[in-house]
Amino acid sequence: MASQSFLRALILCLVAIIGSTQAQLQQNFYAKTCPKAEAIVYKYVHEHIRNAPSLAAALIRLQFHDCFIRGCDASVLLNSTTNQAEKDSPPNLTLRGFGFIERIKSLVEAECPGVVSCADILAVTARDAIVATGGPYWKVTTGRRDGTVSNATEALFGIPAPFQNITTLQGIFAGVGLDLKDLVLLSGAHTIGISHCPSLSNRLYNFTGKGDQDPSLDSEYAENLKKFKCKTSTDNTTLVEMDPGSRKTFDLSYYVHVVKRRGLFESDAALLNNPVTKSTVNQLLQGSVENFFAEFAKSMEKMIQISVLTGTQGQIRKQCALVNN
Numbered sequence: 001m002a003s004q005s006f007l008r009a010l011i012l013c014l015v016a017i018i019g020s021t022q023a024q025l026q027q028n029f030y031a032k033t034c035p036k037a038e039a040i041v042y043k044y045v046h047e048h049i050r051n052a053p054s055l056a057a058a059l060i061r062l063q064f065h066d067c068f069i070r071g072c073d074a075s076v077l078l079n080s081t082t083n084q085a086e087k088d089s090p091p092n093l094t095l096r097g098f099g100f101i102e103r104i105k106s107l108v109e110a111e112c113p114g115v116v117s118c119a120d121i122l123a124v125t126a127r128d129a130i131v132a133t134g135g136p137y138w139k140v141t142t143g144r145r146d147g148t149v150s151n152a153t154e155a156l157f158g159i160p161a162p163f164q165n166i167t168t169l170q171g172i173f174a175g176v177g178l179d180l181k182d183l184v185l186l187s188g189a190h191t192i193g194i195s196h197c198p199s200l201s202n203r204l205y206n207f208t209g210k211g212d213q214d215p216s217l218d219s220e221y222a223e224n225l226k227k228f229k230c231k232t233s234t235d236n237t238t239l240v241e242m243d244p245g246s247r248k249t250f251d252l253s254y255y256v257h258v259v260k261r262r263g264l265f266e267s268d269a270a271l272l273n274n275p276v277t278k279s280t281v282n283q284l285l286q287g288s289v290e291n292f293f294a295e296f297a298k299s300m301e302k303m304i305q306i307s308v309l310t311g312t313q314g315q316i317r318k319q320c321a322l323v324n325n
């Protein structure tokens with residue numbers, strides 16, 4: 001009994017400590033220091049996303065790659081200088097949207113120089129872009145500060161790869177405080193956007209090194225991909241949507257493909273290889289799109305708080321691609 005109440009006290013204590021380190025992120029952190037900041041982002045996104053709706057996918061992916069490496073500190077936006085930066089690491093080769101963020105940053109800088117972090121601008125921009133294109137809304141608390149380090153090797157090991165199995169994916173997510181349910185929900189972002197053949201061609205052409213196909217991929221779908229998309233094993237330019245027929249709509253159809261063994265990456269197919277992830281997929285499919293949006297929002301709100309820098313940590317960059325000197 002005594003040890004149980006001690007344990008309870010310890011847990012409460014830990015919760016309080018964790019709570020207090022996150023307490024510095026708050027709703028509308030810039031209300032006094034840059035009251036127009038979030039409105040500037042909102043306006044720019046709404047004026048420009050219509051011309052380039054596919055950027056919404058690029059931006060939420062940037063947010064994911066930022067948060068998984070060194071927390072949501074905009075390290076993914078830094079250019080290589082003395083060392084190779086994250087954006088020049090293999091997992092980042094097809095990241096897009098850097099210019100869009102940099103343009104918004106310069107508008108916000110013109111309004112209030114040196115006040116609003118790139119990490120917060122990325123977080124608000126990604127959310128606004130997804131909402132503007134008909135996707136889910138999630139709450140973005142602000143007060144993040146920008147990191148000063150970006151390391152390509154860290155991205156190589158810290159960004160989940162499309163060929164990883166469920167055990168490895170679970171481990172990477174757990175490493176940043178996300179669970180299997182988050183893995184299923186956040187993978188749901190593959191309901192929008194595009195990929196390139198190198199992310200999947202081993203499944204079509206050389207799965208175990210014997211010129212074979214991945215048996216967990218629906219064979220009819222595999223034939224179609226070989227006929228119409230990735231026609232050779234070395235194609236590195238053709239675009240392939242993860243959610244064919246519905247790549248512009250944030251909906252449940254990604255999960256429909258997954259259960260039909262038509263998830264594009266091994267990491268998508270892997271969601272069927274664990275009882276928890278499998279039943280989460282099935283539950284989502286039994287529920288409404290509104291339910292998916294609400295659950296997705298909860299996982300995004302967790303993801304965008306990973307190891308954030310606050311208070312006097314880090315800096316507020318002047319340009320998102322460069323550490324201040």
Ligand code: HEM
Pocket residue numbers: 054056057058060061064094096160161162163169183186187189190192193194195196197198199265267
């Ligand atoms: C579970 C682990 C994940 C893996 C292994 C993974 C892998 C990938 C790969 C390989 C691509 C295509 C890259 C290319 O060939 O160009 C991609 C695209 C994309 N991913 Fe993921 N991803 C994962 C999780 C996530 C998460 C958590 C999000 C966001 C919440 C996300 C959002 C996207 C989006 C929107 C695209 C399309 C980007 C575009 O259209 O430019 N992914 N992902």
Ligand SMILES: *[C@@H]1O[C@H](CO)[C@@H](O)[C@H](O)[C@H]1NC(C)=O
Pocket residue numbers: 083151152153154
């Ligand atoms: C980048 O990260 C790797 C792996 O953690 C580390 O070995 C390496 O020293 C780092 N490079 C720089 C330039 O900090």
Ligand SMILES: *[C@@H]1O[C@H](CO)[C@@H](O)[C@H](O)[C@H]1NC(C)=O
Pocket residue numbers: 165166167168
């Ligand atoms: C998952 O992949 C890791 C790393 O490649 C490997 O060590 C492990 O055996 C695999 N697990 C399963 C269940 O296939």
Ligand SMILES: *[C@@H]1O[C@H](CO)[C@@H](O)[C@H](O)[C@H]1NC(C)=O
Pocket residue numbers: 206208209210211233
């Ligand atoms: C398939 O992979 C094996 C082992 O990695 C390699 O030796 C072989 O050349 C590959 N075949 C093709 C057609 O790429």
Ligand SMILES: *[C@@H]1O[C@H](CO)[C@@H](O)[C@H](O)[C@H]1NC(C)=O
Pocket residue numbers: 234236
């Ligand atoms: C794509 O393939 C071509 C021809 O094989 C090669 O020259 C080029 O460097 C590759 N591009 C990338 C980004 O890997």
Ligand SMILES: *[C@@H]1O[C@H](CO)[C@@H](O)[C@H](O)[C@H]1NC(C)=O
Pocket residue numbers: 079319321322
């Ligand atoms: C960062 O690198 C990109 C691509 O090379 C370049 O276009 C951009 O001007 C660089 N940004 C800064 C601030 O140097």
Ligand SMILES: CC(=O)N[C@H]1CO[C@H](CO)[C@@H](O)[C@@H]1O
Pocket residue numbers: 087088089092093094095096
């Ligand atoms: C978007 C981006 O920054 N891509 C870079 C990824 O890395 C390659 C090679 O390291 C660069 O050439 C790309 O510009």
